[in-house]
Amino acid sequence: MGREKSHEIFARAQQLMPGGVNSPARAFGAVGGEPVIMQRGAGAYLYDVDGNKYIDYIGSWGPMILGHAHPKVTEAINAAVRQGTSFGAPTEAENTLAELIIEAVPSVEKVRLVNSGTEATMSAIRLARGYTGRDVIVKFAGNYHGHVDSLLVAAGSAAATLGVPNSPGVTAGTTKDTLVLAYNDVPGLEAAFAEHGSKIAGVILEPIVGNMGTVVASPEFLKALRELTQKHGSVLIFDEVMTGFRVAYGGAQSLNGITPDLTTHGKIVGGGMPIGAYGGKAEIMDHVIPVGQVFQAGTLSGNPIATAAGIATLTTLRDEDPYPRLEQLSDRLARGLVEAATAVGLPHTLTRVSSMLTLFFNGEQVTSWDSASKCDTAKFGKYFWGLIDRGVYLPCSQYEALFVSAAHTEADIDATVEATKAVLAGL
């Protein structure tokens, strides 16, 4: 399949934007080669500028759970845009979206809308610190919470190290109060609380990780997190920017039965428009300005177009309940991928929760960044390009989750499995 136009456009883009992209995950750095320039999406498919069609498993990195250009979402956006794009004043639709989130998500009693997942986690962390009057934030290696300065931290060699910046431009001062621990490591967590407990403002985690590939938190780990934070008066923050309304309508916390103090959202709650949200216990949320003292603001927060897209997406999910179908389709895909990998003797592990899944090119069980990082990423890169050439658009990194949408069909899934078999056999 030809990609000449993509190549020309990307050549120009590289002169205009750093790396030719507005977000690094799109640059195909992890698989080599150039990104495909997309023109439009419809349902489960993307069409590039050269006219090639792809079965899409990125779904804009999560938001498009209903598929691209879903009629209800498109209609809602069209209706909203005719009324004006931004007022900088309260609207009734903000109540509607807030109510939908509060009704769905067990931990959320009050919510604030922002413009991205990054803004949501940044604000939740500030609130945890402002609420507790403490400085230290605990995060876990391999979890991603957006490009928040204080969370762009690399874990040191010791099990529990105070963070060092992992991006130039992030000061040591900014990260010195961030503690990086290993995911699913209960003794490590206990040790950190034993040593720093009275200084820990909050713990932030992906309750099901998507950002090192799909990795599931053990029940023991979640239980320890809830007990230790409660015991030490620290705020437990679930970052559900990816898992919210994805793994279930009520997010990961509705599956695992652990209720955090604060929850962050993004992606699906904006239905493909830029949005984020942070919410939780009213008692904590009321520390946010203008009731409380913790500052947080946004010119475009609660934007009418984003709010309309979010409402249309959440009400469709609530009313049509595609989750059982997503489970079936995703299970079918997972079984097919495992069968394909097994047939060629590829060492692999498949992790899946609902419509989020990852085929790790790694024979070991993947429970943390340590085990995830042992994947054969070179082989994954070849697999990725093999699938692109067969019209299947997978996340362009081993360390990203693949998403199935409600628009996918069994035929799409079977075609993806067949393509995988063909590609893996040739590796």
Ligand SMILES: *Cc1c(COP(=O)(O)O)cnc(C)c1O
């Ligand atoms: C995508 C993501 C973010 C960041 O959201 P943006 O809208 O890209 O800023 C934060 N946390 C998690 C878990 C995410 O998956």
